[in-house]
Amino acid sequence: MxxxxxxxxxxxxxxxxxxxxxxTCYAADFTLPGMLYGKVLRSNHPSARILSVNTSRAERLKGVKAVLTAKDVPRNESVTRFGQTHAVGGGFEGLYRVLADRKVHFMGEAVALVAAETEEIAKRALELIQVEYEPLPGVFDPIEAMKPDAPLVQEGRSNIITHYEVVKGDVEKGFSEADVVVENTYRVPFVDHAYLEPESGMAWIDEDGVITIRVSTQVIEHFRGIADVLNLPHNRVRVIGTYVGGGFGGKEDITVEAFLALLTYKTGRPVKLTYTREESILSHSKRHPYVMIYKTGAKKDGRLTALQAKLVSDAGAYVYLSPWVLLYSMVNAAGPYRIPHVKVDGYTVLTNNTFTSANRGFGAPQVCFAYESQMDELARRTGLEPEKIRMMNYLEKGEALATGQVLERHVALKETTEKVIEALEERTSPSGQMRIGRGIASGMTSYGRMVFLHDxxxxxxxxxxxxxxxxxxxxxxxxxxxxxxxxxxxxxxxxxxxxxxxxxxxxxxxxxxxxxxxxxxxxxxxxxxxxxxxxxxxxxxxxxxxxxxxxxxxxxxxxxxxxxxxxxxxxxxxxxxxxxxxxxxxxxxxxxxxxxAPFRNVAQFERIEGQVFPDFTFGTHGAEVAVDEETGRIQVLKLISSFDVGRAINRLSVEGQIEGGAIYGMGYSLTEEVILNQGITMTPSFSEYLLPTSMDVPDVETILIESGDGVGPFGAKGVGEPSVCSVAPAISNAVYDAIGVRIYDLPLTPEKIVRALQSKVKAEGYL
Amino acid sequence: MKVSKTYPLKLNVNGEWKKTEVTPRETLLHVLRERLGHTELKEGCGKGDCGACAVLLNGKPVNACLTLALQADGKNVVTLKGIGTPDKPHPLQESFVKKGAIQCGFCSAGMIISAKGLLDENPKPSREEIRKAISGNLCRCTGYKKIVEAIEEAGQNIKKSVGRSQ
Amino acid sequence: MEYLRPQNLKNALHLMKQWKKKATLIAGGTNVIPDLRARAVRPEVLIDISHLKSLAYIKEDKRKIHIGALTTVSELASSKIIEKWAPLLSHAANQLGNPLVRNRATIAGNLADGSPAADTAVPLLALEAIVVIQGGKEKQVPIHQFFVGPNQTVLKRDEMIKEVIIPKFNPNAKTAYFKLGLRNSMAVSVVSIAVLMEMEKTFCKKARIGYGAVAPKPIRAYRVEEMLENKELTERLLRACCETIGKEISPISDIRASKEYRTEMASVLLKRVMKRVTQ
CATH class of the missing domain: 3.30.365.10 (Aldehyde oxidase/xanthine dehydrogenase, molybdopterin binding domain)
Structure with missing residues (x-):
């Protein structure tokens, strides 16, 4: 060519x-003559038995055309493959329940559906449905939920959904060879995708009797699962995807589709269902919180000798994609580094919290925060520059991850790191109570699905x-x-x-x-x-x-x-x-x-070995921050992203992904957290769930490397998710550089900074 | 169920007078989207936290979700569609497209309205002024950089075209 | 629900008297509309005064500024009169909510809502503003007496704010405002502070300090003011003030911050504004 x-x-x-x-006609912009409005009644308990549901008053309300509960769903419970064509086993398939039946397992779980002539009537009908609950003890912390006497979230199954491990060499030996060992526990929070467009869709029955759903989704192929819910042949359900007002993984699982299908099936009328922002935050999946215990060892000269990690992720009340996300974390847990001895144990655990599933990065950003904070600490302890210790240990083409997967294509981390260091330029000079610091972090994120899915x-x-x-x-x-x-x-x-x-x-x-x-x-x-x-x-x-x-x-x-x-x-x-x-x-x-895509069967999932992904995208973030020592407020002054994108198909789009991803990661670092108190959402709207505004962000600088060595068309690699991966540790490392304290749990709120500084002063006082 | 009274409403939307009947509770957003077909306005939060429903009300950018329809009675409303059309695009629409300031597009209607409100008063804003003017409009996709650039460029283009016509 | 649009202030007051508890008064709507949406208020009648243009003004006479109840926060933020004679209010108005909200929100609404974090209340406390309340008869309430508790003010069901009067500050006075929030726009104050100090070199003749989000209502820091007034401002005195403020406030813990953090920040911000006014 x-x-x-x-x-x-x-x-x-x-x-x-x-x-x-x-x-552009988004999902909620579409109307049809004779259309009804759908609404969902949601549980206001995180864990409770449903003693009774009385819908008769709602049904009698003029204008109400359907009130549905679990008993009205042809197949309310199914083992879902989440859009897969075939089952793969290994805990990968989970229970999908359309409407709560007998019990509710998290606050916001759908209990009943209404369709009515107007939205107002539908809202009123929800108020008229009487549900009698008997609160049950719940469990809200995954570590607690792993204990043998913990209440079971789902009847008849252990709270521990799955356990995976990655083993390479002998970590004990690796740590005995280390001159420096750092061990820390990291925590990351629940995060909302916060796409600007809340979940929405419209369903109708077409002239051939096909249930047709026009919906804002990342996965139109849920049509199979929706047909299963209705006990219809797959070819009798059609899904039409609209231009989506942001997805980020949150519209990967079924949202409104099954509800719409049921309501239109029962009423014979077109039905529209749009969530409010509060309903969206309450009911859709979240990014997994993790507890991550990391131990990393290195020689005096900086060479890594061993890494051991234990990961526990909070799956919330339903399995959804938790095992998949954990598997991503497992493969990524040791980072893009050459480490002779590695042992990683991972658990994903049910709790009575909002369920968790895909969110941009899919398990990679969580572990990146841990392994890159560890690298920074090792740099301090060995007296090496943060970029030096990384350069020394980056994997190169032809070398293997801890799982044994060989990196068959170019690994551009040395270039991306050099570019980032260069772009950070002169350090901004401090003023008043502002301390300036800078940090870098590198990461890897796969693109393309796991090879055993036969994509x-x-x-x-x-x-x-x-x-x-x-x-x-x-x-x-x-x-x-x-x-x-x-x-x-x-x-x-x-x-x-x-x-x-x-x-x-x-x-x-x-x-x-x-x-x-x-x-x-x-x-x-x-x-x-x-x-x-x-x-x-x-x-x-x-x-x-x-x-x-x-x-x-x-x-x-x-x-x-x-x-x-x-x-x-x-x-x-x-x-x-x-x-x-x-x-x-x-x-x-x-x-x-x-x-x-390349296909490889996986013999067993307990121990993860060999190739799991088609390829990875590698990149580095650099941040310069100003930290107010007294208030703890952090301002990000510079944010540099450098990625090997293989080949930029559309430069504007690639930059857009990388700039947006960096700010998505900045929100994760500084302000975003879905706070759950005993399963109850304390951040129900955008007044409490804080996205970065235009006045909070720096101009992200993007530096593209084009190795041409990706598996995409023209040698392209994917950047949508990788662009988020290493932002949080870059910012956290910059904060450490500024004030000499490390925060081990995200987000880096002003209060955490102030507390950490106080403990540092105290500790130094004792010396 | 109690039925709310309805009241006549007269609005000038994008230069055209529209009449309808509304209940007191209905917001300007609801009436524009559900009764008058202005689906270019988006509802992202329903309570003034995101700016996706911004319109110019008598020239000032406001959240249509934080304005009762009846409070806009007799007033001028300009939506994204009133700013420019495919035949006659506004410089902001051109620069948003060309600079890559639009990804999912859900914030764009409100974002361009806030930018229009700014440029009407200050055709040559600094980057800081731009950031401040759009700080009630959330964008989850772009990280704002290309949006700020697009507004800056539109300001320059407006100035140029004004210069030419003089 | 009924909707009433009185033609003037008198008419509005008459309607309020007539409907009492059943009515909700709406102007800018930035507080009332979310409450309506969340069904936090369920009035039978909405009395809309947003169109009463005669209540939107910023005027000055020799000694005072008069701000009409329906003046928007944007108008406050861009007013030359306010910038000159009440810069504290100018700063606060520029940081309230976001630009779209500021174009609707009114000064009276921000005060009548009675939020402990009300952004305009804090500078108005330091400026010793007077709230003119119109009911059966007009009365003038000093702003420090206006707030009663969380979302509670002295306003009765048949009363409304007509005007806010701010005495022009002594041009030699020093002022400083600081709002600590979790982001730079659309932030609810975690702690906010406004001070006005009249100084003769390092001698403090007068000190007025307003605080937001550190008590059930926006407050004045009387004890600290007393410690400062008619004193030579020494490092030691300022340190003592920063300690005392912790005892004078009663913040709560919420999702934005703990009460301990708020207490510490009340002190940090006091130190900061003092530094600014004494420079």
Whole structure:
């Protein structure tokens, strides 16, 4: 292929114009004649027996068309595969319950559904449903929940969902060889995805009797699970995904879909259901809190000798993706470092807290906070510069992770670290009570799903008689430019301007299955599928044109809607003429490609060995902070992100992901926490759950490395999730640099800073 | 169930007078979205914490969720759709697209409204003034950098085009 | 629910008298509308005074500034008169909520809500403002007597704030305001402080200190004021003040901060503002 014309350029996304004019129809913007409004009654106890549910008063209210409880759900409980096509075992499948039955397990669990003529009536109907609860003892701390006498969260099963381990070498030996050993316990909180668009969808029964759901989701392929809930064949439920107002993992599990399907199925009417912000925070999944006990050893010269970690994650009241997230944490637990002896034990445990599941980074940022805080402490203890000790220990291409997975592609950590150090430039000078500090942290995050899931994606590319191009791909666009990237790839291959391309996405009835928009997989998976499909179409066109022109196909190129002779003979044909010629020959002017990720079976999950992921994205964050020694307030002055993105398909989109990811990570570091007190949410709205505002953030500086060595199209890697990974430890390390105290639990609130400083003064006083 | 009384409401939305009947409890956001079809306004929080529903009310950016519809009676409301159209885009819409200031797009309507409110009063704002002006508008995707750049650029473009027309 | 839109102040007061508890008064709506949405208030009648333009003004006479009840926080924040004669209020107004909220929220609403963290109350305490209340008859209540407890003020069901009067401060006086929140916009105060000091070199002639979010209501720090007034300001005295303030306040613990942290910060902020005014 000659020089790239569209790939790598900062091209405005095709969806951005519609959004700028307010024309994009998000999930809650859609209405149908005769539509009803759905509402969900939620548990106001974190742990209780349901003694009775009386819906008769609600049912009698004028305008109420349905009041549903667990007994009305054809299949209320199922073992869900969470969007998977097949079961993999190993604790990976969990109980999915549509409506609480007999017991409620967390505050906000759905108990009943209502559909009514207006939203006001639906709200009123909720107030008229009488539920009698008998509060039961609950357990709200995963460490407590692991104890043998702890109350069981789900009947008939242990609170410990799963235990995994990673073992390499002999850690005892490794620690005996160490000159310096640091041991600390880290804690990270519940976090909300806080997408600006609350969960929303609309369902109706189409003219063929198909339950159709138009919904804001990252996974249209939940249609199978939804059909199972209704005991319908899978082909009788259709899910259409809208442009999503932010996902970040929170719209990866089923949100409103099953409720909508039930209500429309029972009433025969279209139903709309949109959560309030409070309902969203109360009821959807959260990022897993972890307790992480880390012990890391190194030689005096900085070489790492051993790492031992115990991870306990709080799964909340339902399993959901907790084992998956834990598995990610296990693979990442030792970081991108060469360590001869490693032992990691991980547990994920049920509690009566809000359930936890996917959140941008998926278990990687949690352990990164721990292993990169450890690295910083080792640097202090060995007297090495933080970047020096890291450089010395970074894994390189050809070396293996603790699990044995060999890194077969370029590891750019030395470059990203050098770039970050360079970009931090001169240290800002301190003033008043402000202390200045800087820190770095590196991380790794996989892109693409775990290899034993046998991930696939399909894409359909076709060319119309006028030379315009159509892509059909069942991807969900959650704001990351997922759809636009596929347009760019196709435009590049077929030599047409991007405005000649129309993409149809996210429809289980009409677009080929492309899998979930999760796991930073769409550019990798569907990008490759689209690249394959576009190349096939190109082949047909070039071959035909070669015949028409009497030129070797090898010397033809597609440029600006024309087939041209690369040799510059001036010979060529308009693309649409070639298309018409193909059509009259009966040649296929389309191709459906199937891209398969590498597949590897996992014999057992207890001990994690070998390849788990297709590839990783590596990067480094650098932060400079000003810490107010008296109030504990932290201001981030500089935030630098450097990543090997393989190849930037769209520079604007890549920068956008990296800038947004850095601030997402900054919120995690400083202000964001869903505070649960005995299972009760104390941060029910955006007044209490504090996202960074425009006045809190620095201008994130992005430095791209393009090794071209990713497994995505044109050598691209994924950046959506990796961009968050190492922000928190970079900021925390900068805080340490500023004031000489380390905080072991996120977020770094002013009060924690002040307390830590006080204990430091006290400790120094005793010396 | 008690039925709330309804009251006549007259609003000038994007230059056009609209009449409808509303209950006292209904917010301007609810009426614009549910009764007048202005779904370009988004509801992100319902209580003034996010800015996704911002509109210009008699020229000032406000949260439509924190304004009762009846409080806007007889007033001028400008939404994102009143600022520019595909045929006649506003410099802010152009710069938001070109600078990559739009990702999921859910905050964009409110963000552009706040920016419009700022540029109407101060066509050449500093970056600090821009950050302050949009500090009631949350964005979860972009980290704000490209939004600030887009507003800065739009300000410059507006100035240029004003210069030309003189 | 009924909606009433009185044509003038007199008419509004009449309606309030008529409906008493059944009515909720609404102006900027930034407190009332979220309460309505959360069903925290369930009035039978809404009395909307937001359109009473005659109640939105900032005027000055020789010795005082008069701020109409319905003046928005944005108007306070951008007013040249306020900036000149009550800069403390200017600072506080600029940091209240966020720009969209400031365009709706009114000074009277911020005060009548009675939040212990009310942002405009703190500078008004230091400025010794007077709240003009209109009921059956007009009365003037010094702001330090206006607040009663959490979300409670002296306002009766048939009364409303008509105006806030601020004595113009002595241009030689020093002032400082500091708001400590958890972020730089859309922050509820964890602790806020406003001071006004009249000084002759290092001799303090007059000290007025207002605090927010450290007690069930916005308060004046009388004991500290007394310690400072008519004294030579020494390092030692200032240290003593910073210790005393902890005894004068009664903060609570909530999700934003513990009472211990608030107590310590009350002292830290006092030290800071003192430093600023004595420089």
């Amino acid at each position: 000659s020089e790239l014309k569209i790939i790598g350029k900062p091209i405005p996304r095709h969806d951005a114009w519609e959004k700028a004019f307010g024309l 696939t994606s399909r894409s359909h590319v076709s060319i119309e008689m006028d030379g315009s191009v159509t892509i059909r791909a069942g991807i969900q666009d959650i704001g990351g430019g997922q759809a636009s990237s596929l347009c760019q790839i196709t435009a590049e291959i077929l030599g047409v301007p991007i405005e000649d391309i129309k993409i149809y996405i996210a429809d289980t009835a009409l677009t080929p299955f492309a899998g979930t928009t999760t796991a930073t997989r769409q550019l990798y998976m569907s990008g490759n599928a689209t690249l394959m499909a576009a190349r096939e179409v190109r082949k047909i066109l070039v071959h035909k044109a070669a015949g028409m022109l009497g030129i070797d196909p090898e010397s033809l190129d597609l440029v600006d809607r024309e087939v041209i002779d690369k040799e510059g003979t001036g010979k060529g044909l308009p693309l649409k003429e070639v298309v018409r010629a193909c059509a009259s020959d009966g040649l296929p002017l389309y191709h459906v490609a199937l891209f398969k």
